[in-house]
Amino acid sequence: MKITQKLQQAQEDSSAPATFSFEFFTPKTSQGVQNLYDRMDRMYDLNPLFIDITWNAGGRLGTLTTEMVNVTTTVLGLETCMHLTCTSMKLETINQALDSAFDCGCQNILALRGDAPLDGSEFTGVFHYAKDLIRHIKSRYGDHFCIGVAGYPEGHPEERDVDKNIQYLKQKQDAGGDFIVTQMLYDVDLFIDWCKKCRVAGITIPIIPGIMPISTYDGFIRRAKWCEIHLPDHFLKRLEPIKDDDSMVREEGAKLVAEMCEMLLESGYIKHLHFYTMNLEKSCVMVLRHLGLVSKQQLVGMDTKPWRRSLNPNRSLESVRPIFWQNRKFSYIERTSNWDEFPNGRWGDSRSPAFGSIELSGHQLIRHTREKALSLWGFPTGIKAITDLTVKYLSGDINCLPWSDSKISHEIDPIKSDLLDLNRRGVLTVNCQPSINCCPSSNKVHGWGPGNGYVYQKQYLEFLIPTAKLDSLVQEINAINNEAEYHVLTYYAIDEDGDFDSNAKSASTINAVTWGCFPGKGVAQPTIVEKISFIAWKDEFFSILRKWTSLFKNDDDLKRDQATTFVDSLINEFTLVNIVDNDYVNQPNTRIFNVLKKLFPLKE
Structure with missing residues (x-):
């Protein structure tokens, strides 16, 4: 099922709890892949609305991503969204990835431009922007795929002007984007202000905030600096005194992130939370427990058998x-x-x-x-x-x-x-x-x-x-x-x-x-x-x-x-x-x- 359809179903009941989803990245080793499948299998029981899997642009040119999407859809019965980048990608490779997703029953694509070449050279490949990739998907598959796009509430590394980024986001919506997944955030005020600007600019598709749980203090600081996002003072005040105790940081971090999520949900702009798991489990579960979201009934539309239903x-x-x-x-x-x-x-x-x-x-x-x-x-x-x-x-x-x-x-x-x-x-x-x-x-x-x-x-x-x-x-x-x-x-x-x-x-x-x-x-x-x-x-x-x-x-x-x-x-x-x-x-x-x-x- 398309993510937008699942979101609509879940939100038809105004008294229903918020929904959530998980992002996983492709591991570097075969054993890492098997271990991740086991983790996904366990996290299935948390009833995520969907999962997504990042595009493995190096080495195997993304074939691991398509293989994993096939397994999560066909074997594990998880509604899956496949990341797909277009930077330096041949048209044949893009089409092979889309065909693979289509064949296994995946109906959701997160269409991304991808990172700039590390050596500072020019982009290569048939498409230079995410909006071009979106148009290609629409021209080739019509409305089969529900297409997600990336949003940057605090600016993009190559464009810090938030208003210009909103214009680019509107272009992605107009090209056929169906929902937005944002970069990670910790500052709710900045995020809500950005949501208001998006709506004023004519962006009407669902906005899904990217939530990064806190596992260690050093990791928390490092990722925030890498993404160039603002850290509210109260996060630092509560985490710095315990920064050398990973267990305490994880527990306090779960409370902080849960408080942030509650504010997002109360804003009226947000009904769904997307967790960047970093292929970890416990920190996400701790946040969901604080929010009271991990013991709910199975999702609407999941007819069950004594086995895990395949979505293929x-x-x-x-x-x-x-x-x-x-x-x-x-x-x-x-x-x-x-x-x-x-x-x-x-x-x-x-x-x-x-x-x-x-x-x-x-x-x-x-x-x-x-x-x-x-x-x-x-x-x-x-x-x-x-x-x-x-x-x-x-x-x-x-x-x-x-x-x-x-x-x-x-x-x-x-x-x-x-x-x-x-x-x-x-x-x-x-x-x-x-x-x-x-x-x-x-x-x-x-x-x-x-x-x-x-x-x-x-x-x-x-x-x-x-x-x-x-x-x-x-x-x-x-x-x-x-x-x-x-x-x-x-x-x-x-x-x-x-x-x-x-x-x-x-x-x-x-x-x-x-x-x-x-x-x-x-x-x-x-x-x-x-x-x-x-x-x-x-x-x-x-x-x-x-x-x-x-x-x-x-x-x-x-x-x-x-x-x-x-x-x-x-x-x-x-x-x-x-x-x-x-x-x-x-x-x-x-x-x-x-x-x-x-x-x-x-x-x-």
């Missing part, structure tokens, strides 16, 4: 997902990008090319660099080492595992103690969900979908056990099913070679493990278990393990060899199993665990 138009009709990729959203989106069903909003046709070789998908099996992966997961040399690692993950001590991108959520709380117990018994758990019977769709942990509905889940558990134990597990499952006189427990089991076993009625059986009932909308069944996707997931899971062994390069050859030998044994001697308990009403969340605890007694 090619996936807008997606209504069903296999549960196996529940914790692998990056992998799942990339792996399924060419599945035939999405244009029709369907899933499940085994004729799809999605079920080809894992090598064809091209995604990263492990998202971290070797150094980061080793610091997180070390060198597991036995089943206890790897289940201890899973215990740390389930306990929140680490945020990811090789097969799980995301931090553990509170959704597992009803079964957390049993999961911990199973891993201590030597059962490596991979994925799970508890049974839920008639939970309000508004529930903050388990709820999803439209309001006034009810959601349901079957208990599901995926795990890795020694292949030698599989027959005993199947016997226990059969005994329970015979007593119940129906398949209360259904399972799939497969090893790395593809040897498959199941008690599902047929290969085409699709078992909905999550569903919801909503007034006037019938029943939605968004999360499923079925054979074809389980086989596809098996390929990926064992490929992840193989990729993991490739990272075991260390001066300590013995440690490397032991870890490689052990992970190879997981690949060659273990079987991947999932079990669904189809009785989500009676004896919920205990039956699957009881079966496995019987087979894997605790060792003294």
Whole structure:
């Protein structure tokens, strides 16, 4: 959705709280990119109206920006605005960036001239001013993009005359600019006076102030000098006495910036705040907490599923997902990008090319660099080492595992103690969900979908056990099913070679493990278990393990060899199993665990 449309929706209710957004810049390293995605993922829960990503003009000529915009839009479901500069840019590069944004569903561009060449030479490239870039975007794409422009309330480094800058801003509006994002500010009086002048000059588009949180005193002073903005005396009086204590500066700075934001919002000119995060999180969150803006309901127009909704138009009709990729959203989106069903909003046709070789998908099996992966997961040399690692993950001590991108959520709380117990018994758990019977769709942990509905889940558990134990597990499952006189427990089991076993009625059986009932909308069944996707997931899971062994390069050859030998044994001697308990009403969340605890007694 366009930013101006979102602003209008959010402001239709005069009693609604202010909205806010975040700016991020492109990191210099691949691990920095992955870490930033994790941070964006967390900050999604703060419900920003949108984010924007700066243009990486050097090195890769902005391709990192377009790649990140694609990920934030398609995978993370964040409304994204892409910065685009035109200084020294070839027309082909500009068009490629715009085409990429268009294709992934991004509808917002912040059109910028860009910084002058550092060597003092003349500007090159096809466009010399932001207004020229705006006209080009309009001529090529019509009204598809909502175009933001930069505003300078305290003057531009190349033009200190504020009135002249307002004239230039009016020209950008007249060329097609739809909203203004300003340079950072701390002086509210100067800013409000500038807003008044803009309105008198005929500038009518929304004005969004740039807010720079204060993390350290030196950083605060340095950025203010670099941007040549005025620092009010009360900022200096409150920060100078504590300038050597970063913690106190951050806390007092959050109060000062929040007070400034309150004055901006009370002025009547401002309804939205744009935070320059500097790719940091805590300072922004502290300001938002002071303003009381971080615990509000989800934004208007966000229809929800049990997963993060993609904003890519090619996936807008997606209504069903296999549960196996529940914790692998990056992998799942990339792996399924060419599945035939999405244009029709369907899933499940085994004729799809999605079920080809894992090598064809091209995604990263492990998202971290070797150094980061080793610091997180070390060198597991036995089943206890790897289940201890899973215990740390389930306990929140680490945020990811090789097969799980995301931090553990509170959704597992009803079964957390049993999961911990199973891993201590030597059962490596991979994925799970508890049974839920008639939970309000508004529930903050388990709820999803439209309001006034009810959601349901079957208990599901995926795990890795020694292949030698599989027959005993199947016997226990059969005994329970015979007593119940129906398949209360259904399972799939497969090893790395593809040897498959199941008690599902047929290969085409699709078992909905999550569903919801909503007034006037019938029943939605968004999360499923079925054979074809389980086989596809098996390929990926064992490929992840193989990729993991490739990272075991260390001066300590013995440690490397032991870890490689052990992970190879997981690949060659273990079987991947999932079990669904189809009785989500009676004896919920205990039956699957009881079966496995019987087979894997605790060792003294």
